[in-house]
Amino acid sequence: MYSVEDVMTFVSQEDVRFIRLTFFDIFGRQKNISILPDQLERAFGKGIAVDACAVPGFENEIHGDLYLKPDPSTFTILPWRSVDGSVVLMICSLVYPDGTPFEKDLRMRLKEAVQDACALGISLRMSTEFEFYLFRNDEKGNPTSIPLDTGGYLDVSPLDHGENIRREICFTLEEMGMQPQASYHQCGPGQNEVDFHASAPCRAADEASLFKWVVRTVASTNGLRADFTPRPLPDEPGNGLHVNMQVESADFLNPIDEEEAFRHFMAGILAHIREIALFTNPTPESYLRLGRRKAPACISWSNVNRSLLVRVPSDHVNRLELRNPDCKTNPYLVFMLLIQAGLDGIRRTLPLPEPCDMDLSGLQDRCIASLPASMEESIRLARESEFVARFVPQSVLEGYAAREHA
Secondary structure, three states: OOOHHHHHHHHHHOOEEEEEEEEEOOOOOEEEEEEOHHHHHHHHHOOEEEEHHHOOOOOOOOOOEEEEEEOHHHOEEOHHHOOOOEEEEEEEEEEOOOOOEOOOOHHHHHHHHHHHHHHOOEEEEEEEEEEEEEEEEOOOOOEEEEEOOOOOOOOOOOOOOOHHHHHHHHHHHHHOOOOEEEEEEOOOOOEEEEEEOOEOHHHHHHHHHHHHHHHHHHHHHOOEEEEOOOOOOOOOOOOOEEEEEEEEEOOOOOOOOHHHHHHHHHHHHHHHOOOOHHHHOOOOOHHHHOOOOOOOOEEOEEOOOOOOOEEOOOOOOOEEEEOOOOOOOOHHHHHHHHHHHHHHHHHOOOOOOOOOOOOHHHHHHHOOEEOOOOHHHHHHHHHHOHHHHHHOOHHHHHHHHHHHHO
16 A cells, blocks of 8 residues: 555656556546656645546536546556556546545545445445457457457367466556456357456455456457457357455454344345446446346346346355446446445345245246346436435436437
């Protein structure tokens, strides 16, 4: 964990040429501005100004500048940009010129959700599992929809052509201080998966937010195109972003009953998942994936059935895997909403429905409801939701709603 002083010392003593200040718009798309080392002290002080009106989702609200203030704990060296002097990166908070936090800084809102959890004696650990396709480029370097290989689930070389790419991705992540746990070939041709170790929610969201950039960069340097869209190939499995959440006691001197808190936490997620589907599945294409090839449509949970919304591993009593999000999500926004939904379940002591550990023939009896079947339905549910109104700025909601016709 770097401090301001650590970063200032490193930059002054090492051959750092550029400092990349990164932030994310409301849709989770990465933005950045690069500054020279002599501007670093100003960045940590007042911040570096950017034109908010030009950032998708920020426009029409701000008539002036926003300021980027780097978080020194996110300091990392970019491995692929360090040949002729280091390029380093920090993720930034967004503030108004007077220093007031920007209400659409969704990373800030995730931090607030973590604080709300701590106030209830809850500590959370989260991780992600990313699925993506690798496609070939043509002889002129233009992208195609030809998969890198014809391999299937857990295949090895020579069927799996992505092994070296995944290895390079994981090594790059480790050099940047991130924590990949596993990588392998997924079910679709040219489809891959990389999973992360569990960490604190904001760190997990930082890693998830930077991950796609790393993958696309490594793929590009190898003459390939990485595709994270929910359904790149119509007859093949879609790309999911499974989110793992673990509920623990925040106070070891006065611990909570973790198993009981977890059951209420999961009940809260099940109760609110339809209302927040616009954010877990934020594009029209997202709904072409749900209900197909083990992507869930039924709101229920199980220890064994991987086609349901939530899976609780049989060897854990306080960890869940949420299976409906896809890679077009903004991790900061989705993590925040999932935490707040779980905390609502704890506050209201919501009962957890019985699991659905049977085969598909008995699924309907244990299915609480179905996930929205379309973007239009998700928009309606989000607009009608008091829960969403409490935690998502109206302009952010309408920004997501506008994507239906984008």
